[in-house]
Amino acid sequence: MMTDFCVLLDPGHGAVDPSGKYTTAPSKQFQHTRGTFHKGGWFFEGVFNRAITTRVSAKLRNLGIPHVVVAHEYLDTPLADRVETANWYFKQYKNTLYISTHSNASGVNARGFEVYTTPGKTKSDDVATLLWDNVKALLGSKITYRPDQSDSDPDREANFYVIKNTKMPAILIEHLFFDNFDDATLLMSDEIQDLFAEAQVRTCVEWMKVLGV
Numbered sequence: 001m002m003t004d005f006c007v008l009l010d011p012g013h014g015a016v017d018p019s020g021k022y023t024t025a026p027s028k029q030f031q032h033t034r035g036t037f038h039k040g041g042w043f044f045e046g047v048f049n050r051a052i053t054t055r056v057s058a059k060l061r062n063l064g065i066p067h068v069v070v071a072h073e074y075l076d077t078p079l080a081d082r083v084e085t086a087n088w089y090f091k092q093y094k095n096t097l098y099i100s101t102h103s104n105a106s107g108v109n110a111r112g113f114e115v116y117t118t119p120g121k122t123k124s125d126d127v128a129t130l131l132w133d134n135v136k137a138l139l140g141s142k143i144t145y146r147p148d149q150s151d152s153d154p155d156r157e158a159n160f161y162v163i164k165n166t167k168m169p170a171i172l173i174e175h176l177f178f179d180n181f182d183d184a185t186l187l188m189s190d191e192i193q194d195l196f197a198e199a200q201v202r203t204c205v206e207w208m209k210v211l212g213v
């Protein structure tokens with residue numbers, strides 16, 4: 001049992017409760033006019049986010065890499081609670097890494113993959129670059145990419161609550177746009193989901209090498 005590294009996995013928003021109700025705000029879902037998603041034409045972001053995190057968790061378990069999911073199975077755990085959980089583990093382990101999993105919506109039919117860190121150059125930028133490179137290596141031309149061209153690395157920068165308030169290196173991944181039909185169709189694919197999950201796992205393994213743990 002490794003005790004000097006732990007991954008904190010944050011699947012964004014809430015999912016579907018036992019009564020069949022989506023627990024999160026209307027902006028975190030989209031009704032497509034064709035195709036079948038989580039419930040008819042409805043794509044539920046929080047359900048997708050958990051599909052990825054569940055795959056990452058299983059792969060990390062296979063590798064014996066300690067990890068904790070900081071959100072409820074279907075409830076929309078408040079952001080402050082997610083951060084508090086992560087920061088508690090930060091105190092127990094020598095090294096921790098926070099990965100927040102999302103999918104995007106634009107309202108204007110945008111497409112593509114993005115990864116975010118907080119502004120400025122920190123260890124999070126190094127993690128984001130590892131993730132970016134793993135996604136490119138695994139998914140290649142299957143998806144499109146939205147890098148931030150303004151500085152020397154591909155990640156975008158924003159003070160999202162969970163990456164701003166967690167004390168460890170933290171990235172937030174926007175896996176394509178769920179309100180674009182073609183991106184949403186990709187996000188429902190078993191193969192694409194597995195590749196996105198594998199990219200997170202390879203990033204964890206590579207980051208452990210950087211840390212020397």
Ligand SMILES: [Zn+2]
Nearest residue numbers: 012045102103
């Ligand atoms: Zn989201």
